[in-house]
Amino acid sequence: MREHSAVPAASVRFDDLLRAHQGVIRAFLRRLCKDAALADDLAQEAFLIAHQRLADLRDPKAAKSWLFQIAYNVYAGHARKHARRRELFEANHGAELDATPQPPPAGVARDIATAMDNLSPEVRAVILMNLSYGMSHSEVAKASGLPLGTVKSHIKRGTEKLRTFLKVYEQA
């Protein structure tokens, strides 16, 4: 069992990591699970894991992708459990769980959000990490645990969908 709270240097480094990255990690998780409270719970869990595994972080420059990797794994674990519960619920009740209602269009920002939300969580995660948070393809592959080729293909297909959406939007 590792305990880092007793080591001042590690604590300071963790505090720095927490302050520097909490905003993007929470935003990333909010966009993945579409639920602010749940996203914050998952983000807390991710940072607790990061604190426990701080010794695994060899290169401070890789901290961002390392945190994204932990956050994505926490989200994926939650999604798997949720999917299993959902299957059980539907098997027992024969009804679908709540479908998130689509908000009315309100400008291009809302529409791009809708377009992004329509992508699968995996593709959305990959696009967010690459386009929004400036991670390279190999960093995204490492963080998401997907093969590099899959990451590239997700980004290509995802951006094509967004491109199509924007063209339609501009024509409208």
Added chain:
Amino acid sequence: MMMENDPMENEFKALLSDYAAPIPDDGFAQSVKTRIEKRARLRRFMIGGASLMGGIIAGAQIPKLVALIRPDAAAQNAEMASLTKSFLPTIPELSLVEISAGLSQGPLWMTIALGVTALSLLWWMSQSALDAL
């Protein structure tokens, strides 16, 4: 890199900048640190508890081990056993004294197996408690 010199790349990034904008702290970092401190305290408590329990189980076996090595010290061991029993709290119906007395009559492997099971149970309980924090 894909989409280099793509005029739409900047547009995508600009549009997504709102969508993926970092969220202000609003006490989030402090709540994470509080949870970490709580976990550390509970962990220390659990380790202390497990050590104490392991110590009691191991201590209860000392007279028996000594008797195995030095059969002539049986009388002294009996005194030590009674001393150990006098320190243990008496719980109605199923006391630790009764449990240790029962264990000392049984084979050594059973005592060890029970000790390992108890420690595993304690470990599992501590992990569950940590997850709940």
